[in-house]
Amino acid sequence: MARMTMIQALNSAMDIMLDRDPDVVILGEDVGYFGGVFRATEGLQRKYGEHRVIDAPIAEGGIIGAAIGMGVNGLRPISEIQFADYIYPGFDQIVSELAKLRYRTGGEFFAPVTIRTPCGGGIRGGQTHSQSPEGVFTHVCGLKIIMPSNPYDAKGLLISAIEDDDPVLFFEPKRIYNGPFDGDPDKPAMPWSQHPKGEVPEGYYSLPIGLAEVVREGEDLTVLCYGTMVHVCEAAAKLAEVEAEIVDIRTMIPLDVDTIRQSVEKTGRCVIVHEATRFSGFGAELSATVQEECFYSLEAPIERVTGWDTPYPHAFEWDYFPGQKRVAAAMVKVMEAG
Amino acid sequence: MTRTPRLHIPHPPARPGDTPDFSYVDISPAGAVPRPDVTTRLRDIERSLAFEMVRVLDEEHAAVGPWDPHLDHHDLQVGLRYMLLTRLFDERMHRMQRQGKISFYMKSLGEEAVSVAAAQALEPGDMLFPSYRNQGLHFARGRNPVDLMCQLLSNTRDMCKGRQMPVMYHWVRGNIFSISGNLTTQYPQAVGWAMASAIKGEEDIAAAWIGEGSSAEADFHHAMTFASVYMAPVVLNIVNNQWAISTFQGFAGGERRPFAARGPGYGIPGVRVDGNDFLAVYAVTRWAAERARQGAGPTLIEHVTYRADAHSTSDDPSRYRPRDEWKAWPLGDPLERLKAYMIREHAWSEAQHEALAAELGAQLDESWEEACGFGTMTDGPTLDRNELFEDVFKDVLPHLIRQRDQFRDLED
Numbered sequence: 001m002a003r004m005t006m007i008q009a010l011n012s013a014m015d016i017m018l019d020r021d022p023d024v025v026i027l028g029e030d031v032g033y034f035g036g037v038f039r040a041t042e043g044l045q046r047k048y049g050e051h052r053v054i055d056a057p058i059a060e061g062g063i064i065g066a067a068i069g070m071g072v073n074g075l076r077p078i079s080e081i082q083f084a085d086y087i088y089p090g091f092d093q094i095v096s097e098l099a100k101l102r103y104r105t106g107g108e109f110f111a112p113v114t115i116r117t118p119c120g121g122g123i124r125g126g127q128t129h130s131q132s133p134e135g136v137f138t139h140v141c142g143l144k145i146i147m148p149s150n151p152y153d154a155k156g157l158l159i160s161a162i163e164d165d166d167p168v169l170f171f172e173p174k175r176i177y178n179g180p181f182d183g184d185p186d187k188p189a190m191p192w193s194q195h196p197k198g199e200v201p202e203g204y205y206s207l208p209i210g211l212a213e214v215v216r217e218g219e220d221l222t223v224l225c226y227g228t229m230v231h232v233c234e235a236a237a238k239l240a241e242v243e244a245e246i247v248d249i250r251t252m253i254p255l256d257v258d259t260i261r262q263s264v265e266k267t268g269r270c271v272i273v274h275e276a277t278r279f280s281g282f283g284a285e286l287s288a289t290v291q292e293e294c295f296y297s298l299e300a301p302i303e304r305v306t307g308w309d310t311p312y313p314h315a316f317e318w319d320y321f322p323g324q325k326r327v328a329a330a331m332v333k334v335m336e337a338g
Numbered sequence: 339m340t341r342t343p344r345l346h347i348p349h350p351p352a353r354p355g356d357t358p359d360f361s362y363v364d365i366s367p368a369g370a371v372p373r374p375d376v377t378t379r380l381r382d383i384e385r386s387l388a389f390e391m392v393r394v395l396d397e398e399h400a401a402v403g404p405w406d407p408h409l410d411h412h413d414l415q416v417g418l419r420y421m422l423l424t425r426l427f428d429e430r431m432h433r434m435q436r437q438g439k440i441s442f443y444m445k446s447l448g449e450e451a452v453s454v455a456a457a458q459a460l461e462p463g464d465m466l467f468p469s470y471r472n473q474g475l476h477f478a479r480g481r482n483p484v485d486l487m488c489q490l491l492s493n494t495r496d497m498c499k500g501r502q503m504p505v506m507y508h509w510v511r512g513n514i515f516s517i518s519g520n521l522t523t524q525y526p527q528a529v530g531w532a533m534a535s536a537i538k539g540e541e542d543i544a545a546a547w548i549g550e551g552s553s554a555e556a557d558f559h560h561a562m563t564f565a566s567v568y569m570a571p572v573v574l575n576i577v578n579n580q581w582a583i584s585t586f587q588g589f590a591g592g593e594r595r596p597f598a599a600r601g602p603g604y605g606i607p608g609v610r611v612d613g614n615d616f617l618a619v620y621a622v623t624r625w626a627a628e629r630a631r632q633g634a635g636p637t638l639i640e641h642v643t644y645r646a647d648a649h650s651t652s653d654d655p656s657r658y659r660p661r662d663e664w665k666a667w668p669l670g671d672p673l674e675r676l677k678a679y680m681i682r683e684h685a686w687s688e689a690q691h692e693a694l695a696a697e698l699g700a701q702l703d704e705s706w707e708e709a710c711g712f713g714t715m716t717d718g719p720t721l722d723r724n725e726l727f728e729d730v731f732k733d734v735l736p737h738l739i740r741q742r743d744q745f746r747d748l749e750d
Contacts, residue, residue: 033353034584034658050347057554057589058521058582086520089555124441126503128519279737308726308741314441315492315500316726319745326748 003193004200006177009151010040010116013158014078016204018048021076024162026053027063028080028116037082038118038177064090064115068098071111076162084119084171085131098167099142114161114168119147120228120275121307122175122185122321126314132227132276132307134171138252138285144209145252147171149230150180150197153250156207164209173227173275183232183323212256214263218243221269221334224260224286226250229273229322236327242335244271252282260286261293268299269334273327278306300337303330348588354656358666363642364389364596365612365668368396369403373621376629380607388598388608391642394617399678405621407459411685417458417478417616418680421450421673423698424474427483430702431490435504435651439714440490442504446471448614448646448664451672452547452577454478455619460545460573460627465535467515467528467546470505471577471645479512483705493713493721499729500721521552525561525574532572532630533564543630545573545623550597550640551582554590562604562638571630573623574606574638577613579645584658601638613641614672617679642669723749 004012017024026041032055035042045053056063060081067077081087087094094115102110121130138145144166148154154172161168175181179191192198215230220242223233226249237244245263249255264270270290272283283304290302305322313320351359371392374383394401401408409417428445435443446453453474457466466475476486488495490504497508508516515524515531528546535542548558553576565572576597580587590597601608607629611622619641626637646664648655660666680686713719727734727742734742 029582030584037583037652051345054347055585055589057585057591058551059554059556061556062554088520089557124503126506126519127501129503278741308745309738310726310730311501313501313726314498314503315496315721316723319723319726329748 001199002202003198004151004155005179005192005198006148006151006154006172007038007040009155009200010158010172011042011044012200012202013155013162014041014044015047017159017162018044018052020204023074023076024052024078025070025075026078026080027056027067029056029058029063029082031055031080036080038174040116041080060086060088060090061093064093064098064113067113068093068101068111071113072109076112078114078116078162081115081117083129084117084133085128087117087133094137094143095140099140102166103142110165111167112165114158114170116158116170116172118174118177119171120173120175121312121317122181122228124314124317127311130312132171132274134252135276135280135282137169138282142167143253144168145171146209146250147173147227147252148250149173149176149227149248150195151192151200152197153207155200156205157209157250159204160206160209163206168209171227175228176231180231181228182235183321184235185318209251210254210256212250212259213248214245214259215248216244216246218245218267220244220267221271221331222247222263222267223271223273223331224249225273226252227275229275232322232324233273233327236324236331239324240328240331242331244331255289257289257293260289264290264294265297268297270298270302271305271327271330271334272302273305273322275307275322277309278304279309281306300334303334305330348586348593350586350588350659352660352663353658354660356660358660358663360666360668363668364391366390366393368393371403371405373404373625376625376632376634380602380605384602384607388602388610389596391610391612392618392622393612393615394621395615395675395679399675399682401617401679405618407617407621407624409617409620413458414676414680414685417454417620418673418676418686419694419698420454420474420477421616421676422694423477423483424450424454425673426695426698426702427473427477427486430706431487432651434490434706440504441715442651443490444470444505444650445647446473448667448671449577449579449643450474451616451619451676452575452613452641452643455616456545456575456623459620459623461542463513463542464627465513465515465528465531465542465544467524467531467544468517469521469524469547469549469577470517471549472547473505473507475514476507476509476512479509479514481509481512483702484709485509487705487709488712491709491712491714493709494719495709495712496721499725522548522555522557525557526564528574529561529564529570529572532570533568536568536571541631543571543573543627545575547575547577549582550576550578550587550590550592551585553597553600562600562606565636566604566606569633569635571633572636573626573630574636576638576640577643578640579643581645581649581655581659583649583653596640598638598640606636606638608638608640610640610642612669613643614669614675616672616676644669
């Protein structure tokens with residue numbers, strides 16, 4: 001085992017897959033010589049050459065479209081979109097093409113593309129470097145969607161995503177690239193080396209896509225969350241002094257309904273937390289799922305804590321970010337209800 | 339012998355530790371490119387304008403050839419003042435970022451002429467659609483530095499009300515559009531603005547700026563197509579500063595043709611200009627604006643320049659290019675070149691220059707103090723937090739009123 005940051009874990013996953021499978025290629029802005037603006041592809045072009053770790057023009061539509069063509073022609077491309085906020089010029093290629101290619105060709109054509117993209121706020125990035133657009137894509141049929149919350153999961157899930165024959169959108173919460181973040185910007189940053197999930201095997205391993213993880217067991221209430229919010233929710237549970245069972249969703253599509261059901265049936269109460277905006281967000285899907293699967297176990301209305309339904313602001317970042325205080329208030333509310 | 343296709347990967351001529359090499363930049367002698375009448379048919383002029391380089395200032399700092407705009411001393415002094423103001427503002431704000439007073443900054447070092455000369459050549463009613471390295475447009479239109487500083491501080495006088503990252507300015511009264519972090523989106527928008535001007539029968543034109551790197555975005559194609567189809571009165575600028583973060587201009591297709599040469603493919607004249615030559619940028623912009631105003635349609639201008647500093651305060655260019663590359667840049671420093679010309683023309687002196695630098699420095703110190711009075715990252719006054727929910731729509735919709743109430747309850 002080694003100690004790795006999430007960036008190092010992602011780098012290791014790509015390194016291993018480039019080494020194991022000559023069909024794996026990486027395509028993105030600044031990913032080659034420079035090693036990526038977040039250093040995720042550092043050293044990979046030097047090791048595997050310019051024909052496998054390819055710097056791309058600033059054209060997200062081109063990066064996705066070309067990756068589809070490469071995928072159809074037998075390669076296994078990993079596209080990096082530098083910030084999730086910049087994914088929209090590639091939207092048509094993702095939604096109309098990548099997601100639907102297999103279906104529209106009767107299963108005969110497919111493109112095993114993995115799109116990696118840093119998402120989320122807490123870095124003073126304003127509206128064009130802070131968005132969490134996973135819900136925009138979970139409404140599209142034909143994409144698998146992942147958001148890891150720690151280095152160990154990030155590596156195992158990225159390897160699975162690359163090996164998967166379906167297109168995968170792999171969202172990386174950039175605020176936790178270098179350490180878990182519990183939502184308190186005034187506290188000194190904690191490095192991954194002090195967190196158990198910062199221990200990562202150096203070699204190959206994969207984690208199945210479609211399994212949530214109970215990261216903390218509890219009897220009082222269930223918290224459904226993913227990405228950075230897993231760490232915020234752990235801290236919020238302490239603040240609210242509740243025995244929360246925290247479920248890290250990890251993969252939105254496919255969704256691990258069994259783990260969700262078992263937890264809510266046990267606790268009877270549920271808080272759903274994500275950084276993305278609320279209206280039609282992925283939390284709405286989670287809420288509907290809990291209502292459908294666990295209605296007779298529920299003892300209180302489900303609460304959602306999310307980003308507000310505004311663009312991501314620069315100055316009001318910590319008012320916008322669903323921090324410990326807001327999550328704890330929702331926990332207290334569902335405990336007091338019913 | 340059989341041959342197979344081989345993937346070509348563009349390589350910049352020099353990496354860290356190498357000797358800078360700009361032999362790939364084709365440079366025409368000053369005064370060499372003819373200046374056609376604005377109504378000249380496109381096919382008669384396109385080759386020389388797009389492939390050669392319009393230059394006015396020669397190696398002896400004299401203005402030569404048909405593009406010399408013959409600016410009077412006053413106009414020259416105004417241009418130099420705003421270029422120097424831009425540079426000093428950049429230096430100070432970069433330092434403020436390093437001191438933790440602002441969260442982010444982007445300098446325009448070495449590219450000041452591209453913005454300042456263009457703004458001077460256009461009319462005040464013309465609408466400007468800038469990219470993030472065009473702060474010179476604001477200064478050349480007379481913007482108070484305090485306004486820009488307040489945006490950088492996200493304070494109570496920030497025109498964005500704290501909602502945008504630093505440098506994403508706008509100026510409604512000055513006819514300068516909002517900057518988006520997403521690249522090239524403003525290009526088709528500028529074309530639409532120009533189309534509206536033509537629809538309404540007005541004389542105002544639009545101008546837009548992008549970097550050469552983001553000319554790869556599909557919005558570039560959309561803008562060029564619409565501009566060509568409707569003969570929109572618009573000046574479309576590509577600032578070819580050689581670097582898009584770590585990727586050099588070859589990754590946007592610069593190895594094959596000058597960026598200006600993309601114009602003729604759309605039926606739009608493309609002009610390649612020395613972007614560090616204040617007089618040439620002024621003259622070419624003036625020519626393009628005249629064409630637009632006379633109904634001759636859009637012009638694409640490629641400004642050949644060099645990004646002398648990092649992409650932003652989050653970037654470290656020593657990782658991907660030689661540290662001293664700017665010193666070897668064959669088109670020099672736009673500010674020094676204009677100054678040398680003015681001294682030669684007896685329109686300026688070293689003593690005047692020193693006095694101006696001192697005056698602007700003092701002005702910026704005062705401006706910073708004034709801006710900080712409207713709030714800093716650590717000290718008040720602070721923006722009203724309820725503003726968080728304003729301006730998503732014209733009116734605050736019911737679901738946002740509910741969320742605002744929740745937010746207030748949490749504050750109590």
